[in-house]
Amino acid sequence: MAYIDGYRLAESRVLDLAQPLRRGMPQPANHPPFRLVLDRRHGDYVRPDGSSDASEIVITGGHVGTHVDALGHVAQDGVLHGGIAAADAQGGQGLSAHGIEAFRPYVGRAVVLDVPRLYGVDVLPPGYEITAHDLSRAEALAGSDVRPGQAVLIATGWSRVWDQYDVFTGMRDGVPGPGPDAAHWLASRGVRIVGGETLVFERIAPGLGPAPLPVHRILLVEAGIHIVETMRLDELLDAGVGECLLMLAPLPIVGATGAPVRPLALIPE
Amino acid sequence: MAYIDGYRLAESRVLDLAQPLRRGMPQPANHPPFRLVLDRRHGDYVRPDGSSDASEIVITGGHVGTHVDALGHVAQDGVLHGGIAAADAQGGQGLSAHGIEAFRPYVGRAVVLDVPRLYGVDVLPPGYEITAHDLSRAEALAGSDVRPGQAVLIATGWSRVWDQYDVFTGMRDGVPGPGPDAAHWLASRGVRIVGGETLVFERIAPGLGPAPLPVHRILLVEAGIHIVETMRLDELLDAGVGECLLMLAPLPIVGATGAPVRPLALIPE
Amino acid sequence: MAYIDGYRLAESRVLDLAQPLRRGMPQPANHPPFRLVLDRRHGDYVRPDGSSDASEIVITGGHVGTHVDALGHVAQDGVLHGGIAAADAQGGQGLSAHGIEAFRPYVGRAVVLDVPRLYGVDVLPPGYEITAHDLSRAEALAGSDVRPGQAVLIATGWSRVWDQYDVFTGMRDGVPGPGPDAAHWLASRGVRIVGGETLVFERIAPGLGPAPLPVHRILLVEAGIHIVETMRLDELLDAGVGECLLMLAPLPIVGATGAPVRPLALIPE
């Protein structure tokens, strides 16, 4: 009576783990600003039968809003995961290797590591560096073990400050996130997917600047682990569950270095 | 009453029901042509630690690729579903009512109505009009009944010709799809979601022209039923199942008249 | 021996009155951020004969960089210049009346009103309001009279601070510009075109906010005078001329509310 590690869907609640996409929302600098513009409005053209339609143009990026990083998003010394030369794998059609279309949609278990709860807070302080020790303790707290090939969601509580633009983007005070040893811990556990709530799955020190991205290098390049960023985990954290059923199907944009996604979680009602 | 009407996920297979997004793919004329452009390539900027990243800009539309129509996509005589005046519900931020963000992600049962199989073919002829009678017979063939509040996928086999641009777009010979009485049948069954494989969920006669969209009017405006277009159903049809577990979570673009989606189906292994 | 009021082109110097267009340059908030992205780079595709080409995609707005405002850019109480109802003149193809294509390219005389020089400065203080009295005195200083149907360039010296993003955009301290009585003075002189150096041809008070744009209303709606914004006048001001030959040919974007332009000035060598 297995059906995905014991979840009974009919008795489940579906949680939406994506942030809404709209102009002016927090997003990483340098990436194209999200913009929806109505291209045709009702009334611009009305058919003889009285019907009309409205439609839009959308401009965005692969790393804007809730999204999955393709393995080819980051290179180290010009080399992508698995030893592929980046220069050979990029072109006018995007990436020819390790693009997001190589990510097989995931429907499976995700462990929820609630780091803020370890410290009795809802939101980690800006600039806080999550350690491997934190992750171990959070795993124990979850009562659910992180398993190879599966997903792990690492809470900072940051989606609770989504509506505070300056805080969320951390331009002044920084952003909490994993440090290199946390990344090594994740790699050692053999997970396939890690997710977080911040714009960038890194610890960003106050004042940031052109920071290196060690966690991206360790996860994407060295370990071949996909990263999900800007997830909305607040409801999942409020529910106090140690694991959920995660559905993660990013848009299949051929050659993209990342793609928007609307992840869902199923938890017991 | 267990786990989504009897599906056992651990013994299931996940099918991807989205078409890949790439420049030059079939899409409705008038909507913004899909375009991925690498904005930053590996090597454009290399950090002192030797790491680099690549990222893109994406230009698309809400009705490009596999997508869900918001109820506000179509109006009749200037009025949206539920009697809302279209003129009052549209503006510089998109739709203020019946935008795609009003669509709650769906995780539930979908009945598969395999109309081509009724006629012993894999693909319906271009311009074929699916009737209510076809749908009734296909429901019987599915051995699974269409229920209120649920989803129904109506096959034309058209995703099998995705790679034949001229055929798929039907510029010359038309496209198979439901006629008005099929739409009324769907509305009478009280479904929440209908999905199809073609660019537009309508029968398009050869030579088309500025055709009316009666099925859109009946489903979106009159009945408040969401439409999923350009789905890739070929694998689902090959599997020969009469129903599946459908996961449908379009991008939550606030105010959009439609949004891209990567639907997944779970079927028994 | 007329040739444009006495200018001898062979003995002239051509000045470029446009600011360079690049990502991150100062531009009005709310308008689409300028972005150039190389779509194809050399090497992405090499023809059998060894040749390759590179090309780009450009995303911008009609009021981004040096540009001309179409008369239809602003409405008062829903009415455009000449009594046209704005609602009837806008649609999915842009403006059907008073779009920028209605602006006939201008090759003619422009008087230079050097307001900073009146006060013995190079740059007016942020938030300074230029008055009608300032314009009269600057006209006398120019030694060249403003004539009906011609152009007038009103200096603030602001293009000298183009490279100081925070100063130029004036988010904190404001921006110098004409007040309503200066606008009435311009209208009373019957000019066809007025140009300025700032993002918006208005006085912006410190702390701005959702300010009204009285000068736009007076010039565009009431008087039918086109406005050129974000001009680079520093070289022209350095030359100390009271007039020049202006060539002003905005891109002929049909239906646009404004369009980029690269104005040139000819002055004596």
Next chain:
Amino acid sequence: MAYIDGYRLAESRVLDLAQPLRRGMPQPANHPPFRLVLDRRHGDYVRPDGSSDASEIVITGGHVGTHVDALGHVAQDGVLHGGIAAADAQGGQGLSAHGIEAFRPYVGRAVVLDVPRLYGVDVLPPGYEITAHDLSRAEALAGSDVRPGQAVLIATGWSRVWDQYDVFTGMRDGVPGPGPDAAHWLASRGVRIVGGETLVFERIAPGLGPAPLPVHRILLVEAGIHIVETMRLDELLDAGVGECLLMLAPLPIVGATGAPVRPLALIPE
């Protein structure tokens, strides 16, 4: 030696040499389709004083509509004009060498070579290859000699068929244009700028295909001569002048491989 080789501007007529920019106009395949979308319409937001404004987003390319090719647009064997390695001169900000910003606006003489008139026609046949001999004869016909450092406009009459989409784009029957020996003739005369009416300043044979662009290579890479494409020369040809005063100031898009332009011609009244 007065006023640009004898032109008297006050007694002159200004001709617009640009094609209008609008959605669906003829443009080279592969380049981003031109699109103007009203981002804000009158009424979307009305200020307390009753004023409103409308503005747009524009998506285009550097080689869309009437435009100037930067020298860096084409490379031969990976090398740009002057021996610069293309790989070193391109990046996330576009071209760092031979971008369009390196083109100094031109205000000067242009000789008009009316090739159709040589043959007693208004429009050259599709696929016709203009030869060096044609150019020599057309120069004699113009009664005006092509000089080093100046501009030459080479008519095909093609702007007369702008409104015939299939003809203008030449998908089936080809497009008239210069062959390699005409390009060598132009290079030998030391001109700075050559302009033409077609989408691509080349002879395109019927059925085209992935053609080489020999004229681009000779002019841009070998000779360092800028090319202006998709000019509207019909009025200039109707005027029957052998030369004009040309004003050519492409948008100063830093790093672009080409940029839109609205050229003007002055001819005697």
